[in-house]
Amino acid sequence: MKKIGFLLAAFILFFFLSPRVLAECTTCSPTQVQQETNQEVENQEMENNLSLGELRRNVIEKRETIRERIQERQATMAARLAEQKRERVRTFFGRLTQRFQAAINRLERLITRMESRLAKIEENDEEIETKEIRENLDEAKDKLAEASAALSEAKTSVEDILNGDNPQEMFQEVRDLLKGIKDELVEVHRILVQVIGEMKGLRVGQGE
Helix, strand or coil: CHHHHHHHHHHHHHHHHHHHHHHHCCCCCHHHHHHHHHHHHHHHHHHHHHHHHHHHHHHHHHHHHHHHHHHHHHHHHHHHHHHHHHHHHHHHHHHHHHHHHHHHHHHHHHHHHHHHHHHHHHHHCCCCCCHHHHHHHHHHHHHHHHHHHHHHHHHHHHHHHHCCCCHHHHHHHHHHHHHHHHHHHHHHHHHHHHHHHHHHHHHHHHHC
16 A cells, blocks of 8 residues: 555656656656656655654653643642541541540549548558558559550650551551550549549448
């Protein structure tokens, strides 16, 4: 097909150019006319090839430009979604840490009041046995101090966690931190409930 097209183009150019060439060169031989005609055909074919090559380059460049824009949009969207997830985790963390801090403050005040009451009981009856109660209170105070320290550490390290590349792992790590603090507070509360019962028993014994 290419050869037929080439011959057809050569024939057309020869048909249209031959009179002009003959008019310009009345002394030229048929061979010279044919050579000049062939040269014209080759020049035209080269121009066509150059035009096609430029067209291909333009198409390729446009495709690359579109691909780059799509990649930029995807990267921007991914960054926006990641930041939204970080903000949700940050809000979740802030809300729970406020609750935990309030719980720690309440438990600290409760322990202080319980120690004060226990001291009054001991003052009224020097022979009363309060060693186990004091040991339980000390254990509760130690665990509460650990929970408070863990909460402070979590507040300090949360931004480093939030700057991680994997939002799922980031959220899980924050949850693990908060769960550890929650477990400590639950244990402190359990110990104090037990101590309150023991102290009530002491007051009943005193009344008898």
